[in-house]
Amino acid sequence: MSRLAVFLPRRIDLTFLLAFVVLTAVGIAMVYSTTFGTFRAGLSGRQLLFVVFGLAAAAVLAFIDYRILLRYSPWIFAASLLVLVYLPLFGPRIAGSKSWIRLWGGFQIQPSEFVKLSVALLLARLLEGDDRPFLSGKTVAAIAGTIGVPVILILLQPDLGVALTYMPMAGTALFFGGLRARWWILLIVLGTLLVGGSWFLLKEYQKDRIRTFLDPGLAAQGAGYQVRQARIAIGSGGIAGKGWMKGTQSRLGFLPVRHTDFIFAALAEEWGFLGVSGILGLYGLFLARGFAIARDARDRGGAMLTLILTINITTEALVNVAMNVGVLPTTGITLPFVSYGGSSLIACWGMAGLCLSVAYRRFVNV
Numbered sequence: 001m002s003r004l005a006v007f008l009p010r011r012i013d014l015t016f017l018l019a020f021v022v023l024t025a026v027g028i029a030m031v032y033s034t035t036f037g038t039f040r041a042g043l044s045g046r047q048l049l050f051v052v053f054g055l056a057a058a059a060v061l062a063f064i065d066y067r068i069l070l071r072y073s074p075w076i077f078a079a080s081l082l083v084l085v086y087l088p089l090f091g092p093r094i095a096g097s098k099s100w101i102r103l104w105g106g107f108q109i110q111p112s113e114f115v116k117l118s119v120a121l122l123l124a125r126l127l128e129g130d131d132r133p134f135l136s137g138k139t140v141a142a143i144a145g146t147i148g149v150p151v152i153l154i155l156l157q158p159d160l161g162v163a164l165t166y167m168p169m170a171g172t173a174l175f176f177g178g179l180r181a182r183w184w185i186l187l188i189v190l191g192t193l194l195v196g197g198s199w200f201l202l203k204e205y206q207k208d209r210i211r212t213f214l215d216p217g218l219a220a221q222g223a224g225y226q227v228r229q230a231r232i233a234i235g236s237g238g239i240a241g242k243g244w245m246k247g248t249q250s251r252l253g254f255l256p257v258r259h260t261d262f263i264f265a266a267l268a269e270e271w272g273f274l275g276v277s278g279i280l281g282l283y284g285l286f287l288a289r290g291f292a293i294a295r296d297a298r299d300r301g302g303a304m305l306t307l308i309l310t311i312n313i314t315t316e317a318l319v320n321v322a323m324n325v326g327v328l329p330t331t332g333i334t335l336p337f338v339s340y341g342g343s344s345l346i347a348c349w350g351m352a353g354l355c356l357s358v359a360y361r362r363f364v365n366v
Contacts, residue, residue, distance in 0.1 A: 012062075013359040016289035019282050020337050020352050024051055024345070026267070026279065027338035033245045034258040034266050035340075043259060043340055050342040054349030061353030062360060069354075070128065070301045073121035077146070080118040083111040084153035091157070099157045110343035112154045112162045117350050119166065120308045122146050123173045128301035134178045143173050161332030168315035172308045227326045229255045230265035234325060241272030259340040261332055264324045279338070280321070287314045293359045302358040309351040313337075 028051065032044035061069075069076070083101075091098035100108040123146055130139040147170040154163040174187075233249035242248070247269035249255045258266045268276050290310025297303040313336045320335040322328040334341055336348045 012356060013289055013293060015285065016293065016352075016355065016359065019286040019289065020348070023279070023282050023286075023337035024054070024349075027263070027335075027340075027345075029244065030263050030267050030270075030338060031259050031340045033247070033270060034250050034263065036245060037251075038253075040259065046342070047340055047345070050345045051349075053342070054346045057346050058349040058353030058356065061350055062356040064357060065361060066302055066305060066354055066357040067299070067361075069121050070125045070305070073118065073125045077118045077122045080111070080115040081149060081153070084115060084150055087111065088153065088156040097157045097159050099154075099159045099162070107342070110162070110341075112150070112157070112159060113343040113347040114350070115150050116166065116169070116312065116347060117354065119146055119150060120169060120305060120312070120351070120354070123169060123308055124301045124305035127173060127177045127304040128299065130177065131300055132178070134180050135174070139177070140174070140179065140183065143170065143177070164319075164331055165312070165316055165333060168312045169308050172311045173304070176304060176307055226256050226262065226330055227323075230262050230324045231326055233262075233265040233269040237269040237272040237276075239273050241268070241270045241275055244270050246270060260334055261320070261330070261339070262324055263339045264321055264335050267338075268324075283314050283317045286310065290314075290355060293355055293362070296362045297358050298362050302361070306355045306358050309355055313348060313351060 028044055028047050031047045035041050035043045087098045087101070092100065092102055094100045094108070099110050099112060101111060102108050123143060126139055126142050126146065127135075130136055135143075147166055151163045151166050154166075174183075229249060233247065233255050236242070236249065237247075245251070247255075247266055249269055250258045250266040255262055255265055255269075264276075264279075267279065271278075287310055290306055294303040294306040294310075297306060316333055316336050319328060319331065319333050320339075323330050323333065334344055337345065
C-alpha cells in the first residue's frame with residue numbers, strides 16, 4: 001500500500017468529503033436540467049465556476065489550522081460586521097433588498113452567507129472558553145449578541161430567509177454548550193412572542209405564504225401557487241422519476257424558481273423516490289461524519305465548530321425539503337450544495353473546509 005493511500009484516509013475524512021462532492025455534482029446536473037433551453041441556460045456554467053471557487057475556499061480553510069482562526073475570531077467577526085453595516089446604507093438594491101455587492105462581469109456576492117463562517121468561529125471560541133456543565137449567563141449573553149447583531153443587520157437589508165439560517169447555529173451552541181432548563185423556557189416564551197409580533201412587520205407576500213401554510217385551500221386562489229406546483233412535481237416523480245431533463249412541471253415552466261428554492265421538487269420529479277432517498281442519505285451521511293469529526297476532535301473548540309457548521313447545513317436542507325412538500329411556509333432557504341447560487345455554494349464549501357481542518361488535526365502531533 002502506498003504512503004499516499006495511508007496518509008489520506010487518516011488525515012482527511014474522505015467519506016465526509018465524498019458526501020458534499022456528490023451533492024455538488026447533483027446540483028450542477030439539476031441546474032443544467034432546469035435551465036436548459038431557457039434564458040438562464042448559462043447558469044450551470046456559472047455554477048461550475050462557483051464550484052471551483054468553493055474548492056479553493058475549502059482547500060485554504062482546511063490547510064489553515066482552525067485553532068489560529070479561533071484565536072482571531074473576534075477580529076474576523078468584527079470585520080464581517082462592517083460589511084453588513086455597509087449594505088443597508090450604501091448597497092445597491094437588487095430584487096427589493098440590499099443584500100448583494102456587485103462585482104465585475106455581472107457577478108454578485110451575498111456577504112451574509114459568508115458571515116456565517118465568522119459567526120461559527122466566534123461561537124466555537126466562546127464555548128471553548130466555558131467548559132462547565134452549564135453555560136454562564138455571560139457566555140449566554142455573548143452567544144446571543146454574536147447571533148443577534150448580524151441577524152438584525154440582515155433583517156435591515158431586508159432578507160428574512162438568510163436571517164433565519166442563523167438560528168440553527170444559536171440552537172446548536174446553546175444545546176451542546178449546556179443551557180439550564182429555565183433559560184430554555186425563557187427563550188421559548190420570548191421566541192413565541194417575537195414570532196407573533198413579527199407578523200406586523202412582514203410584507204404582504206410573506207403573510208400570504210403563512211396564510212397558505214395554515215389554510216392550504218388558499219393555494220387554489222393563487223397564494224400557494226409555488227408549493228402547489230412543487231407538490232405536483234414531487235408526486236409525479238413516482239418511484240424512479242421521469243428521467244433527467246424530462247420533468248414536465250420543470251421543463252414546461254410550471255414550477256417556479258426551480259433552479260434555486262424549488263430544485264428539490266424538480267429533482268424529485270426527474271429522479272423519483274429513489275433519487276430523493278439518495279440525496280437525503282447523503283445529507284444524513286454528511287451529518288453523521290460531522291458528529292464523528294466532532295467526537296474525535298482534539299479540543300472543545302474544534303468539536304463545537306464542527307457541530308455548529310454541520311448541523312447548520314443539514315438543518316437548512318431539512319427546511320428546504322419541508323418547504324417544498326408544504327410542511328413549512330416558503331422562506332426562500334435554498335438546498336445546500338445543490339441549489340444555484342455562488343455565495344451559498346462557496347460558503348457551504350468553506351464550512352466543509354473548516355470541518356476538514358478539524359478532522360485533519362485530530363491527532364495531537366499535527
